[in-house]
Amino acid sequence: MYNFFANFDFMNQLFSSYTQDKIEAGCDEAGRGCLAGPVVASAVILPKDFYHKDLNDSKKLTDKKRDLLRPLIEKEAIAFNVSIVDQVKIDEINILNASILAMHQAVSGLNITPELLLIDGNRFHQYKKIPHYCIVKGDSLYFSIAAASVLAKTYRDELMCELHEDFPNYGWNINKGYPTRLHRSAIEKYGITHHHRNSFNLLGNKQLQLFD
DSSP states (O other), X not given: OOOGGGGEETTTTEESOSSSSSOEEEEEEEOTTXXXXXXXXXXXXXXXXXXXXXXXXXXXXXXXXXXXXHHHHHHHOSEEEEEEEOHHHHHHXXXXXXXXXXXXXXXXXOSSOOXXXXXXXXXXXXXXXXXXXXXXXXXXXXXXXXXXXXXXXXHHHHHHXXXXXXXXXXOHHHHTTOOOHHHHHHHHHHOEETTBOTTSOSSXXXXXXXXX
């Protein structure tokens, strides 16, 4: 039997792998709870012996630490891919399905086919015939999922900062599209852009004007 604890970092509380011999890809997404912008997912295959003392759930890391980890992950990963599903598709199929679609796309773009997918969270649709495990708070338990969370988060944050240049009223360089007080106040004052998710409850029942 595989000894999970042999590959467990008791200080960092992350496993280096779920199995001993399968090619595993950790998968995670960023931006699911946002009012604007796409959902971004990543799939990452790491070496079985990968270790980094700072790698963890991206939400537990500072911007600076995530930015330092991203190139390291990209360098050390056996394979990685990042995928984007925009707000139009989110409105069409809902955010859960869009998040799963983004993860499917991320896996499909890997240059190595994984034998097992480790999914952050408790919902997923099987991708082709690849087995998967859904792991609640998996980005705090497995290095590969944590790596995917860092890539998804940093790529999405970078994109929202770029969108901020065209729509500076909403503070996307700071809130990244999440429903902060500043963001909601800006929506109430300026209306919504084509980057906002119309299927989300942006401001209750208020009528909002669409700006290009």
